[in-house]
Amino acid sequence: xxxxxxxxxxxxxxxxxxxxxxxxxxxxxxxxxxxxxxxxxxxxxxxxxxxxxxxxxxxxxxxxxxxxxxxxxxxxxxxxxxxxxxxxxxxxxxxxxxxxxxxxxxxxxxxxxxxxxxxxxxxxxxxxxxxxxxxxxxxxxxxxxxxxxxxxxxxxxxxxxxxxxxxxxxxxxxxxxxxxxxxxxxxxxxxxxxxxxxxxxxxxxxxxxxxxxxxxxxxxxxxxxxxxxxxxxxxxxxxxxxxxxxxxxxxxxxxxxxxxxxxxxxxxxxxxxxxxxxxxxxxxxxxxxxxxxxxxxxxxxxxxxxxxxxxxxxxxxxxxxxxxxxxxxxxxxxxxxxxxxxxxxxxxxxxxxxxxxxxxxxxxxxxxxxxxxxxxxxxxxxxxxxxxxxxxxxxxxxxxxxxxxxxxxxxxxxxxxxxxxxxxxxxxxxxxxxxxxxxxxxxxxxxxxxxxxxxxxxxxxxxxxxxxxxxxxxxxxxxxxxxxxxxxxxxxxxxxxxxxxxxxxxxxxxxxxxxxxxxxxxxxxxx
Amino acid sequence: xxxxxxxxxxxxxxxxxxxxxxxxxxxxxxxxxxxxxxxxxxxxxxxxxxxxxxxxxxxxxxxxxxxxxxxxxxxxxxxxxxxxxxxxxxxxxxxxxxxxxxxxxxxxxxxxxxxxxxxxxxxxxxxxxxxxxxxxxxxxxxxxxxxxxxxxxxxxxxxxxxxxxxxxxxxxxxxxxxxxxxxxxxxxxxxxxxxxxxxxxxxxxxxxxxxxxxxxxxxxxxxxxxxxxxxxxxxxxxxxxxxxxxxxxxxxxxxxxxxxxxxxxxxxxxxxxxxxxxxxxxxxxxxxxxxxxxxxxxxxxxxxxxxxxxxxx
Numbered sequence: 118x119x120x121x122x123x124x125x126x127x128x129x130x131x132x133x134x135x136x137x138x139x140x141x142x143x144x145x146x147x148x149x150x151x152x153x154x155x156x157x158x159x160x161x162x163x164x165x166x167x168x169x170x171x172x173x174x175x176x177x178x179x180x181x182x183x184x185x186x187x188x189x190x191x192x193x194x195x196x197x198x199x200x201x202x203x204x205x206x207x208x209x210x211x212x213x214x215x216x217x218x219x220x221x222x223x224x225x226x227x228x229x230x231x232x233x234x235x236x237x238x239x240x241x242x243x244x245x246x247x248x249x250x251x252x253x254x255x256x257x258x259x260x261x262x263x264x265x266x267x268x269x270x271x272x273x274x275x276x277x278x279x280x281x282x283x284x285x286x287x288x289x290x291x292x293x294x295x296x297x298x299x300x301x302x303x304x305x306x307x308x309x310x311x312x313x314x315x316x317x318x319x320x321x322x323x324x325x326x327x328x329x330x331x332x333x334x335x336x337x338x339x340x341x342x343x344x345x346x347x348x349x350x351x352x353x354x355x356x357x358x359x360x361x362x363x364x365x366x367x368x369x370x371x372x373x374x375x376x377x378x379x380x381x382x383x384x385x386x387x388x389x390x391x392x393x394x395x396x397x398x399x400x401x402x403x404x405x406x407x408x409x410x411x412x413x414x415x416x417x418x419x420x421x422x423x424x425x426x427x428x429x430x431x432x433x434x435x436x437x438x439x440x441x442x443x444x445x446x447x448x449x450x451x452x453x454x455x456x457x458x459x460x461x462x463x464x465x466x467x468x469x470x471x472x473x474x475x476x477x478x479x480x481x482x483x484x485x486x487x488x489x490x491x492x493x494x495x496x497x498x499x500x501x502x503x504x505x506x507x508x509x510x511x512x513x514x515x516x517x518x519x520x521x522x523x524x525x526x527x528x529x530x531x532x533x534x535x536x537x538x539x540x541x542x543x544x545x546x547x548x549x550x551x552x553x554x555x556x557x558x559x560x561x562x563x564x565x566x567x568x569x570x571x572x573x574x575x576x577x578x579x580x581x582x583x584x585x586x587x588x589x590x591x592x593x594x595x596x597x598x599x600x601x602x603x604x605x606x607x608x609x610x611x612x613x614x615x616x617x618x619x620x621x622x623x624x625x626x627x628x629x630x631x632x633x634x635x636x637x638x639x640x641x642x643x644x
Numbered sequence: 645x646x647x648x649x650x651x652x653x654x655x656x657x658x659x660x661x662x663x664x665x666x667x668x669x670x671x672x673x674x675x676x677x678x679x680x681x682x683x684x685x686x687x688x689x690x691x692x693x694x695x696x697x698x699x700x701x702x703x704x705x706x707x708x709x710x711x712x713x714x715x716x717x718x719x720x721x722x723x724x725x726x727x728x729x730x731x732x733x734x735x736x737x738x739x740x741x742x743x744x745x746x747x748x749x750x751x752x753x754x755x756x757x758x759x760x761x762x763x764x765x766x767x768x769x770x771x772x773x774x775x776x777x778x779x780x781x782x783x784x785x786x787x788x789x790x791x792x793x794x795x796x797x798x799x800x801x802x803x804x805x806x807x808x809x810x811x812x813x814x815x816x817x818x819x820x821x822x823x824x825x826x827x828x829x830x831x832x833x834x835x836x837x838x839x840x841x842x843x844x845x846x847x848x849x850x851x852x853x854x855x856x857x858x859x860x861x862x863x864x865x866x867x868x869x870x871x872x873x874x875x876x877x878x879x880x881x882x883x884x885x886x887x888x889x890x891x892x893x894x895x896x897x898x899x900x901x902x903x904x905x906x907x908x909x910x911x912x913x914x915x916x917x918x919x920x921x922x923x924x925x926x927x928x929x930x931x932x933x934x935x936x937x938x939x940x941x942x943x944x945x946x947x948x949x950x951x952x953x954x955x956x957x
Binding site: 337 | 917
């Protein structure tokens with residue numbers, strides 16, 4: 118086609134050329150800076166000590182939002198800032214709570230005052246030494262934080278007792294202090310954020326950890342670089358970590374298979390077996406840190422009848438749920454607390470399935486006047502809930518309860534659960550620390566874990582456990598809490614699940630803490 | 645009417661459209677249940693902390709008051725501040741804009757590149773094998789869901805054949821050209837059939853018209869008739885079809901960005917909807933609406949050039 122020499126054509130072509138040029142310029146300018154090529158050795162390295170150097174490319178669930186530990190509540194942010202900012206204590210892969218920036222923590226005889234000795238010779242990545250003042254500032258921040266204050270209510274004051282010694286004063290005996298100090302959000306930062314505002318710190322965090330923040334290209338990647346002055350000599354091995362957030366579960370798995378990333382957080386359970394059998398890829402699992410439940414709303418007259426609750430407990434086929442809905446990644450739950458927590462009661466088992474007995478119980482309840490129709494709220498688009506709810510629907514129909522499945526988007530679902538505006542729902546929870554006080558506190562804080570049931574017994578038992586220094590007695594109290602929930606059958610335990618990561622074979626030394634958090638300090642590439 | 649008037653009148657149309665978009669989006673997203681403060685603070689947050697955040701974000705005001713505040717900020721050029729990122733919505737969009745613009749531009753380029761020749765090929769001999777093949781391709785293209793095609797292309801072209809990257813935006817200009825090819829192609833495949841069918845039909849219609857018969861009678865070459873007379877007259881409706889479909893194209897980016905793990909504006913919007921990050925949802929919808937408006941504006945402009953009668957109407 119010949120181009121007309123008409124002047125209007127020139128005008129339009131010019132306009133379009135400007136638009137296209139603009140598009141290309143923005144496109145080019147948007148490219149990430151350095152290349153994120155895989156460093157280190159070849160595939161198949163099984164040696165646990167990595168070769169120093171290399172860039173590890175990590176695909177996260179979603180983008181980090183806020184790298185200020187006292188303001189963040191989300192896991193992707195936590196998994197990034199915990200590489201930069203260390204805590205006084207941390208949860209190890211074996212579930213033990215081990216000191217990091219603390220050397221020791223000693224309680225007074227009445228457990229109302231703890232003296233924490235700080236590790237000596239530790240420096241922040243900007244060169245300033247770690248002091249008691251920094252710890253006082255940091256603990257004060259987490260105690261007053263909007264997201265986490267409920268876990269630290271017992272603390273009344275934190276003060277410096279010397280250059281490397283801190284005193285924590287509590288309103289009541291608090292033998293469990295060390296357990297809650299292992300929360301990654303209780304990070305230790307410089308006093309007054311080293312002169313930054315909280316908002317500035319959220320994008321420019323500084324800590325004592327093995328890595329420092331090199332760059333954060335919002336929407337693209339976070340690059341962490343080795344902290345050259347890290348207090349643990351010779352560590353970390355990696356030169357850099359580049360964290361991206363592929364937009365979907367599928368994209369994350371495909372990038373791992375396509376060698377565009379070296380490890381990914383949380384592949385969907387449907388893909389775990391496939392990844393395990395993919396050459397060059399292995400799957401790492403934490404202990405069971407997540408627990409899933411069928412939550413019965415006690416405001417519903419149907420569930421006020423204990424026979425119906427017992428019938429549901431007898432009818433639900435947890436084996437089928439784990440096998441089909443969770444693709445065999447989890448395991449059948451017992452106690453409502455995930456099995457990773459301290460004092461987890463392994464003697465609590467879900468009952469043997471007995472649909473005949475369950476059916477009889479429902480029939481009796483119907484004679485007593487209950488309406489055996491109920492709706493089950495699930496998160497729309499969530500494959501596990503989708504299949505799981507159908508299994509539960511079938512199980513309950515078998516015993517005479519008609520279930521309508523109502524998918525709803527996840528934000529609206531949480532709001533409905535908090536408001537008690539549902540009949541049945543499937544919900545899960547994970548713990549951030551192995552100390553069971555977080556789980557017990559969450560149960561109470563969320564209206565008997567959304568069941569809208571009574572909190573009185575749990576409050577009484579947790580109140581006693583929180584101030585009890587004798588570990589045997591604490592174990593007894595937590596056992597009672599677990600038995601109580603199992604007997605009430607308002608919260609029907611379904612399954613436990615680990616945190617799962619997909620890892621390329623040449624990555625060695627990568628570990629997950631017992632609560633599923635990635636530890637990159639010893640990670641690197643094999644020979 | 646002059647060309648300037650034409651442009652001016654089209655620009656005036658933008659104002660009610662933008663206003664309408666802000667109105668619909670604001671009310672829809674605020675009427676859906678879900679609390680951004682709860683998402684931001686997590687399960688451990690106390691009711692006091694939630695209430696404090698509601699106040700800070702102005703969510704304790706009535707919805708009409710919130711809408712008026714939003715419009716006021718918009719008039720001052722402020723798209724709002726993201727609840728989640730505590731950063732300006734405008735800045736967050738700009739950060740992710742290159743990916744989405746690349747996707748839209750690249751798809752439009754592929755559509756033009758593929759649809760034009762296919763339509764001419766089909767129209768050159770109606771009913772022949774080539775015409776039937778093009779029509780079969782069109783129906784298949786219309787019928788394949790974009791997300792499925794995306795996953796298939798990734799599996800076979802990226803993972804098994806390792807010809808192109810499985811996901812991501814790539815590095816540098818050539819990196820983008822390479823990485824964005826599959827996502828752009830995925831979007832293009834859904835839209836090409838619409839353009840092909842319309843352009844083919846127009847070419848056939850024009851080829852039958854009297855002035856073409858006259859041109860032949862005058863003894864003009866077949867090549868000159870096809871390109872200078874037939875194609876030129878068949879283009880305007882196809883431009884309309886293409887620009888109308890830009891709306892689908894922009895909508896398609898939201899899904900395709902997910903499939904290919906591209907952190908673009910569409911992906912920003914999806915996560916914002918889940919987190920009830922109202923300012924982002926509002927800003928991105930407005931931004932998408934503006935893209936559609938701007939592209940349609942260029943389409944009108946181009947059409948007025950291709951068909952001078954439109955100018956004077």
